[in-house]
Amino acid sequence: MSMVVWVDGALVGPREKALSAVDHGVTVGDGVFETCAVYDGTAFALTRHLRRLARSAAGLGLDAPDEALVRDGVAQVLQAAGTDAGRLRITVTAGYGPLGSGREPGAQTVVVAASPAAPGATAKVARSPWVRNERSAVAGLKTTSYAENVVALADAASRGADEAILANTLGDLCEGTGSNVFVERAGELVTPRLDVGCLAGITRELLLEWALDEGLPVREAREGELPFSVLDDVAAGRAHLALAGSVRNIQPVVRLDDTDVEAGELSLRARELFDRRRAADVDP
Template identity: 75%
Template sequence: MSIVVWVDGSFVEPRERALSALDHGVTVGDGIFETCAVYGGQAFALTRHLRRLGRSAAGMGLPAPDEARIRDGVAQVLAAAGESAGRLRITVTGGFGPMGSGREDGEETIVIAAGPASPGPTSRAVRSPWVRNERSAVAGLKTTSYAENVVALADAVARGGDEAILANTVGELCEGTGANVLVEVGGELLTPPLSSGCLAGITRELLLEWAAEDGLPVREAELPFSVLDRVVAPGPDDGASSGVGLALAGSVRNIQPVVALDGVAVRAGELSLAARELFDRRRRERMDP
């Protein structure tokens, strides 16, 4: 299945030039986006994603996105994509703007695209040499200013991984380039709080809610980046790992236990596996929880 693209009400070819060369999302990254998993031709947790899109717009100082127009575009794109689609991306930019950082009043640009996705059940992560700025003007917002994520992920891939994990500027564990992080330690699955500068992930949010309902010990906690040293520390028995597990949470990937960190094989933790099973089971119950 090819990628289906809809721009401001019209379908375009994936490689067709469909935006103004002076669209502010292109020139300065003045835009926001959401990515949803797609199951059976339907976008998962669309309402939560649109709610976060609105929060990102407010944080960027952009007008509230036209939700009715976006929902209509989503319906058109998913109908055209068919049931083989696995991923949906909604992008909203500030529209036409000047060549500099200033804005002009104008109509937003909306781009909606759907395409295939084939996430694996596990991940191979790499610790990034770069950090997330938890005091940035756009900390916690899902913006199209994604260059630092592109660089960090390319570095991770070059080192044999499929995701990079970043600290923040004060040495706390923060997040991945496209995922939240979960550390299994002391009989709990811990994820950094939003104060760390991480994104308020939809998968993270749902896991915290569903784990509380099902009695799985998952909660927020501040963690030093150095906790990852314990993930790769030799275990007392066979040396495979120390028993401190690691997992990633994100749309499309859902919950992925990490089975290698910096090229060192590690065990998928029992709680990480239980969280993956819990999320897979609960997300099948409701398409828009």
């Protein structure tokens, strides 16, 4: 299997020209998306992902996506993909539009695609020279305007990393290009508050809930508790770092910039907890 793609009600070839050349998602990145892990032909936490898709659309000023249509697309794609699928992406754009930033009322474009995925058990990260704007109009929304992430991730990859870690404009630790971050120190796993500009990740959300259920010390940071400089403590071995995201789940970090670091004991326990709980409930 390479990739299975569905656009507006029909399966299409992955290289088939299936969108308008002036779709607003193409011309100005006017759209929202979700990525789910797929296990044994089923999308994980699909209901939560669709709920966030609707929140992102509302934040962008788009009509709520047609959930029944999206679920139909998901079903068709996963049936065609079989058990080889590991990643599912749902994209909803504003559809046909003018060449400028203004929108033209009309039907949205809906794309569902699946491909294999082989996430590692650990991660290598690099500090990004760019920052996340916590006051942006799209802060905390999962939009297709993703060029900042593409550039930051390419820079990290050029330095041997598989994720870039960003501060916000105030110097707070924020997030990765496609992940939330957790800092392990003093016997706790602590993740940045949402008001620093990071995405409200589904994996982040579930880990906070499940850790509370099982008495694992995982929590949201207090205001100002996690400056970007906390990564100096990680590099020095005084703290540890873990990533959380769809497909990657929980990944302890084993390299920061050019320094090998140890996976934290609590990060490893969080990875085990998440893997166990997600295996027990495919749509928590």
